[in-house]
Amino acid sequence: MENIVQIAQLLLALSILVGIHEAGHMLTAKMFGMKVEKFFIGFPPTLFSFKKGETEYGLGAIPLGGFVKISGMIDESMDKEQMAGPPQPWEFRSKPAWQRLIVMLGGIIVNVVAGVIAFIILTYNLGETYLPAKYTKEQGIVAGSIAQEAGLQTGDKVLKVNGEDYDRVSDIYSGETLLNSDAYWTVERNGEVLDVKVPQGFINELNDEEFELNFIYPRYEFAVNELPEGSTLNLQKGDKILKINDQGVKFYDEYQALTGQYAGQDVTLTIQRGDDTFEDTYAINPDSTLGFYAGGLIEPARDSYTFGEAVTRGTEKAFGAVILNAKALGKMFSGDVNPRSLSGPIGIVNMFPKTWDWNAFWYTTGFISMILAFMNLLPIPALDGGHVMFLLYEMVSGSAPSDKFLEGAQKVGMVILLALMVFVFGNDILKLFGI
Template sequence: MDIVIKLSQFLLSLSLLIILHELGHFIPAKLFKTRVEKFYLFFDVKYSLLKKKIGETEYGIGWLPLGGYVKISGMIDESMDKEQMALPPQPWEFRSKPAWQRLIIMLGGVTVNFILAFIIYIGMAFAYGDMFIANVDLKDGLLIDNPAMQKAGFQTGDKIISIDGEKVIKFDNDMNMKIIMAKQVLIERNGVEQAVKMPVDFVDQLSKLEKGPLVSIRMPFVIGTIPEESLNKALQPKDIIVALNGQKTKYFDEAKTILANSKNKTISATVLRDQKEIQVPVVVNKEGKLVVQQGGYSIESLEKLGYYKVSKQEFGFFESIPVGIEKGKDQLVGYGKQLKMIFNPETKAYKQVGGFAAIFNIFPNTWSWEVFWNITALLSIMLGVMNLLPIPALDGGHVMFLLYEIISGKKPSDKFLENAQMVGFVLLITLLLFANGNDIYKAIVGK
């Protein structure tokens, strides 16, 4: 059932993005009276799953879910329809239209992608608001359990003051991505501020070492379930361990350290049960563990227990607009930085480039509209940026040649465009093979 939910989200998001992207080409083409021969979700190599011709356009669904396309008459594209291009230009063809109209048609897809992302972020701000923990309220710092972070010089209890000079106002999911792309992070440790210079190949280190969040809030030691083989039957689910051997353990990481130093011993534990503190003996095994499964508490419950102060902002419709635009801008800039890292060999970030499996794995096993729309908005930005790359087989390649034509007044020959399209197509296939090859390699080696 989990895989069905995950696959459903993946296909729904992908289909939505493809249809709207191609609609971005379709609408201006129709406005400029340019004939559109096909409008397809997925590729119809040899045959289609569904198809229906309405007017001059065939609408359909292909069997190969690697994208989609609109086939515009008189345009040198992936169809490589040389027979049509050999005939005299017709008034309804793409090649007969003024350069400025052709430019608008080619920019339509990525324009829709960017507009869609901003609309989603505005809608999410209005529907869900913003729940977060203010950075100043993280009195005891953050949990740094990631080996790559520890190797870079971070420790549990560090407070992150700024990332690349930008002051950190709140703790949220974006902090991890900002750290990945950072050159320098300013932290406060034991009341003293110090700068941590991030390794150039930090992304590569993350892939090689144990996975996990870079930073997270420190959580109490909450008992979840107690397995049959556990000797700690004195503990109960939902107990919170607040002290071990007389030493206070506000957080799980503090309890973990004490347990590691108490192997093969029976020690005293103070637990919070039904809002009362009681003493119980606990048995620590040879590995320094209690053999219990850790439970969890919601942020709201932790607030009631006095661990954190949770802030929530709600926005009216008009208030949501600048909030959503700012969120979209941050994600767009952030993805641009990621691409810059990928094309910098020193970072070795190219090793982490993923294909369809990587996108599939972004989606969770449980259905959440908030998560779904957040991922869809990010993918829409990624699709828009990737399509703007100056590769002839992509929209950006067509835009590059059209700008040349507008500036110089000279139109590249059809033969040149055909050859450029072929080179771009080979380059694009190479990139797809590399990205999806990375997915296969990671699946095999488990990284």
């Protein structure tokens, strides 16, 4: 059922994003008097269609894209018969280069606007909730297996990230941090300040589904929060455990380590209750638990924004997603990022929550909208960016590439896209089987 909910969200998001993208092309084409023959969401076979005016509107059975067919344009339809005839005034090829450029950028612009609007509205309505950096600066971290492999240790106080101060715990492992050349953390370890260099290719660890569980989390003090019904423990809500036998306890990870050491044994606890301190004997269960629910003395922070502030912050976050992916793509070509990190539809499904949450849905949809705009702008024939590249060449040189050249480039671009699709589908399948 959870997978069905995720798939439903993906299909709805793609339908919205593809619809507005292709509408961006269609509306700008009609604005300049071009004939738009077809507007489809989804690929053939056709589920249904209707014609209004000169345009056929339809829905395809394969909901992984869409298309607009503009008369006189060399596109994926490869309509050579139409292109063999003399140019007509309503055709794409008959219009000035600047008008054709706007048409090709229309879909990208609409996706950017949609993504920015989504981020602005969510930022205004929800603000931002995060763990303040004071916890990892002052109390230190608990280092999981991935963090230990990177050179971090439990108890390290992370003072700076890439030599700069930071505000949020997530800044320690954000994409912006890890994609930085020569990234490093400045930590205080046993009273000594040292730099821990981020290992080469560490950014690939972000693709691990359990990365956040196995990387770091802040050390935190704790207290008794709740006792199970029928418990006979001499404990109350708010009690703090100061010692287990003679060993001091301040942070929850220290408590867990000691209860694991004394599993199945009786221990003497030193407990603080209000202003009083007392000792008592307790039995540690074989599973290393004592029999109470702990509450972490750690509080997330929340930033609220006025609408004006949300416009600035939301726009920054939207374009930040594009910049981050552009950096990742560059690192992929340099070999620092594993191409296995690329995901297709199966991987994208996992970006959506397992339960329907409109806020999470619109956040993910806005993010995908920005990434679609970026990917479509890549100068690959068959993508909008390929058409933009040839139009810019025409505007600078004063002469357009021949139709034969454009047809050949379109075929090459389609082969590249097909190969890329096979690659990302293969990545998704391998990840499903844990390979």
